[in-house]
Amino acid sequence: MPLADLLSTLGDNPYFGAGFGLFGLGLGAAVLRKGASAGLVLFRRNFMMTLEVPCRDKSYQWVLLWVTQKAARRTQHLSVETTFEQMDTGRVNTTYHFLPSIGVHLIKYREKYIQVTRTREQQSLDLHAGVPWENVVLTAFGTNKSLFTDILEEARQMALKAMEGRTIVYTALGSEWRPFGHPQKPRPLSSVVLDDNVSERILKDVQKFICKPYWYIERGIPYRRGYLLHGPPGCGKTSFIKALAGELQYGVCLLNLSERGLTDDRLNYLMSAAPQSTIILLEDVDAAFGGRHESKQVSAAYDGLSRVTLSGLLNALDGAASSEARILFMTTNYIDRLDAALIRPGRVDVKEYIGHCSQSQIERMYKRFFLENNDNEQQATEFAETVIKTGKPVSAAQIQGYFMLVEDCSHNDIVKNHQSIWES
């Protein structure tokens, strides 16, 4: 049968006609569906833009803060970050910071709607930080990518403004530095009362160092300076370094050398990768290598976890110099326990003893606490003389504790009860 006759016979068949119609409909729907998804892909490719900000990127925290400012007030889906801040008076301030939760949020920016998707992977970890992998994706209509550049810049400015006049404390997480808590309001340098001229001397030395990078470069000397503050506990070593950082508008990179799992390589890397304009602070360096001052139980509990070695620390101190000034402060309560190699010039350029209170220190602390207009200075002298006459060493922390105890007492009672300084 010729083909034309066959087709006309089939066309006259009602069953075949209906089947063919259904097939046509199905085909049409499939083509439409494919067309729609291809259209969507095409639309997204040509008329929409996305920006992914992974949690490893420096601007991640800035973008989160920006999204918080733009969206957190309106969205009903929040996650919380709680910080505690212990004041010098012992009072604890708790602050709740809200962030947009994991999920999708819509914000309006410059008359444009931007979809913000914050995701957290349950299966993959940020290996450096040991936390679940997160990212934020911004999606907007249009093709003008300068929108994203503007957002990133705005986010950066916003973050810098929030940190203005505040000290960022960094701690080591894996092999990178991460801000620890929220930026803190620094205490004034004058509130840490050291013996005559000590504070001024160190401040002047650091300022001089910061001002002359070319002096170092021209002479081929690594641009770094090391300081060691030593002396009994509670005399203000740590408080001074933090206040100094605030004065210089620097951050503080806190590193605990006795941390288990901190290897020589990691230490070396961390020292060379400290954020710009920060002071690296190694506290209690005498305790870094464990040994004779550590109980057997403690050391057994951590068996197998590596620790920093002295040669590792020396290497890290001498490590490759960067063009950025590296300011390193170490503290110890026992300078005699430190290896001579650790505190030789080049590694430690300035050593300062921060000791028990002198009479002048006690006087200045009294004035700061009780005498607002420097009136009745005689009272400060009388109190300081009474304490010094006992012959017992006293730390600034003890004096501060006592002043808080007798805050509302009369001057005579403060002098009379001075023995309570050593009771706590």
Ligand code: ADP
């Ligand atoms: P260190 O590091 O020498 O052990 P800290 O700096 O940790 O001492 O001081 C402990 C506490 O005592 C802090 O709350 C601090 O405010 C107070 N303190 C210690 N020394 C001084 C000082 N010289 N002036 C004012 N406060 C001090």
